Amino acid sequence: xxxxxxxxxxxxxxxxxxxxxxxxxxxxxxxxxxxxxxxxxxxxxxxxxxxxxxxxxxxxxxxxxxxxxxxxxxxxxxxxxxxxxxxxxxxxxxxxxxxxxxxxxxxxxxxxxxxxxxxxxxxxxxxxxxxxxxxxxxxxxxxxxxxxxxxxxxxxxxxxxxxxxxxxxxxxxxxxxxxxxxxxxxxxxxxxxxxxxxxxxxxxxxxxxxxxxxxxxxxxxxxxxxxxxxxxxxxxxxxxxxxxxxxxxxxxxxxxxxxxxxxxxxxxxxxxxxxxxxxxxxxxxxxxxxxxxxxxxxxxxxxxxxxxxxxxxxxxxxxxxxxxxxxxxxxxxxxxxxxxxxxxxxxxxxxxxxxxxxxxxxxxxxxxxxxxxxxxxxxxxxxxxxxx
Numbered sequence: 001x002x003x004x005x006x007x008x009x010x011x012x013x014x015x016x017x018x019x020x021x022x023x024x025x026x027x028x029x030x031x032x033x034x035x036x037x038x039x040x041x042x043x044x045x046x047x048x049x050x051x052x053x054x055x056x057x058x059x060x061x062x063x064x065x066x067x068x069x070x071x072x073x074x075x076x077x078x079x080x081x082x083x084x085x086x087x088x089x090x091x092x093x094x095x096x097x098x099x100x101x102x103x104x105x106x107x108x109x110x111x112x113x114x115x116x117x118x119x120x121x122x123x124x125x126x127x128x129x130x131x132x133x134x135x136x137x138x139x140x141x142x143x144x145x146x147x148x149x150x151x152x153x154x155x156x157x158x159x160x161x162x163x164x165x166x167x168x169x170x171x172x173x174x175x176x177x178x179x180x181x182x183x184x185x186x187x188x189x190x191x192x193x194x195x196x197x198x199x200x201x202x203x204x205x206x207x208x209x210x211x212x213x214x215x216x217x218x219x220x221x222x223x224x225x226x227x228x229x230x231x232x233x234x235x236x237x238x239x240x241x242x243x244x245x246x247x248x249x250x251x252x253x254x255x256x257x258x259x260x261x262x263x264x265x266x267x268x269x270x271x272x273x274x275x276x277x278x279x280x281x282x283x284x285x286x287x288x289x290x291x292x293x294x295x296x297x298x299x300x301x302x303x304x305x306x307x308x309x310x311x312x313x314x315x316x317x318x319x320x321x322x323x324x325x326x327x328x329x330x331x332x333x334x335x336x337x338x339x340x341x342x343x344x345x346x347x348x349x350x351x352x353x354x355x356x357x358x359x360x361x362x363x364x365x366x367x368x369x370x371x372x373x374x375x376x377x378x379x380x381x382x383x384x385x386x387x388x
Contacts, residue, residue, distance in 0.1 A: 012057040013142030014324045015130055015174065017165045019066025019106045022086065022239060022284055023147040023179075025077045025099075026317040028064050029087055032098035035060045038091070043318035045344075045364075046325050054371040055332070056325040065105030065133045067126065067165065068148075069112055074103040086284045086313050105133060111161065119159050126168030134172075141331055143324045144169035145177040146184060146203075147316070154183055163187040170197050175327045178203030179320060181348065200330040202323060202339040205347040208315040209308050210235060210274075210288035211261050212357070217292070217306075218265030219356040227295040231262055232272035234289045238282030239312065260348060264355035286312050319345050329371050341367035 016024040033039045034047075041047035046056055078092035078099055092099065107129040111122060134142050146162055154160045159167070162182035167190055169176040176199070178184035184204060185194055194201075207215065210233060221228050263269040272291075288308040296302050323345055330339055340351025344360035354360055 010057065010140035011061050011063050011138060012324075012328045013063050013065065013133055013137060013139040013174075014321075015133060015142050015144045015169075016064065016066035016320075017109070017144065017146040017162070018068060018148030019064075019102070020068040020070050020072055020074060020077055021147060021149070022077070022081060022313040023316045023320065024064075024066060024068075025074055025081060026086065026313040027147070027320050028074060028099060028102045029078050029081075029091060029095050030317045031059055031062055031064075031321060032095035033088075033091055036095070038094060039088070041318075043315070044321060045318070046322045050365050051368050054329060054368045056329050056371070059321070062321075062324065063105075063137050063139060064102035065107070065137075066102075067107055067109035067129065069109045074099040074106075081284070081313065084283045086311055105137070109161070109165075111164075119164060122164050123167045123171060126165055127171040130168065130172035130174060134174075141174070141328055142172075143175045143177060143327045143331070144172075145179055145320055145324055146182065147179050147320060148182070150180055151182045154187065157189065159187055159189060163190060166190065167193060170194075170199055170201075173199070175199050175331045176201045176203075177320075177323045177327055179206040179316070179323065181205040185350075198336040200327055200335045200337065200339050201350065202327055202342045203346060203348075203350055206316055206319050207345060207347050208312065208319065209286060209310050210290065211347045213288075213290070213306060213308055214261050215265065215355060215357040215360070217304075218262055219358065221292075221294060222266060228266055228270045228292060229295060229301075230271040230291075230293040232291045233274040235274065235276045236279045236282060236287040237276060237312075238279050238286070239284045261355055284311055284313050286310060326367075326371070333371055333373070339367075341370075 016027065018024055034041045034044070045051070075092060075096055078087060081087045082089055082092050111117065117125065130142065130144065133139070144165070146165060148162065151160050151162055160183050162178070162180065162184045166176050166178065166184040170193055176185060181204060185201060186204070259269065259274065290306045292304040294302055294304065323342065326342060327339065338351030340349060340353040341363045343349030343351070343353040344357070344364045353363055
């Protein structure tokens with residue numbers, strides 16, 4: 001079931017790194033389902049009245065493509081997600097045309113074992129894929145969003161895959177969003193490119209569950225003058241994330257953002273750690289448990305425990321759509337550099353901004369008003385990605 005787009009409406013590309021993964025598949029299927037009126041836009045902050053006048057690209061105008069190193073087609077991945085309860089029964093069949101169209105725009109990622117290309121060649125090839133996508137689909141602009149599995153923090157001078165893709169996005173003239181805790185644009189070798197770009201970028205590590213709760217609860221303790229003595233947590237993860245985060249180095253990259261939120265909102269880092277366990281039987285679901293020890297009046301010791309159980313792809317997908325739309329609009333409005341106003345969506349946001357969820361939402365709503373201002377004329381179709 002497809003929704004047509006008027007020829008006069010600008011088409012905006014969303015180029016997904018990890019385009020055949022669970023999150024990307026849910027993004028494509030979910031956008032098609034909401035566009036066709038099969039499901040309401042639950043979880044899409046950009047579909048609330050606050051953003052009605054912000055000039056965001058409409059959901060039907062989004063065109064999907066991306067890079068991936070696996071060859072499982074999107075319709076097949078969607079069927080597997082439906083069998084696991086991630087997507088509603090029957091949805092893969094209802095939006096099969098959109099899944100097929102997006103899958104036809106997926107290009108091989110890398111580097112794969114045996115790949116002899118150097119870093120510059122990989123970046124050039126990835127950038128060429130993105131430019132071709134923009135031209136072929138007659139897009140006004142495209143946003144690159146990394147939704148691939150978490151990679152370990154780099155230990156040498158070589159660029160990890162996430163940084164190769166990030167550099168390719170900027171070389172192709174496209175805004176970039178890092179929804180993962182992977183290095184992306186944060187590699188020291190990309191500092192000159194980052195300082196000279198006139199493109200907007202945002203990240204990193206989407207805030208979907210445990211850290212979302214922490215960014216709301218941390219300020220509560222501070223504002224009520226309650227002393228937090230310790231804050232410990234455990235994550236049980238299945239699916240690709242669980243497997244990727246079973247690597248201690250990848251888990252460390254993930255936990256850094258979780259711990260930073262507490263330090264920023266409480267003022268000092270509390271005792272306690274976050275542990276991540278791979279539980280394949282959970283599939284795409286995750287369980288996050290927090291144990292918070294705090295002191296009340298006259299030193300009375302108390303405990304708060306929370307349990308968050310959610311479907312990772314369903315939590316992440318609407319945020320990815322929000323970020324793609326907001327970043328595309330920021331690009332259209334001529335904004336450049338780190339979009340700190342999008343910190344509402346991230347554990348470890350780029351740029352300056354608060355860590356408390358309420359303050360982050362206030363910054364986001366101010367950003368929505370800013371985007372509503374008049375913008376420069378829209379460039380002709382195919383002009384995105386023409387940077388050298």
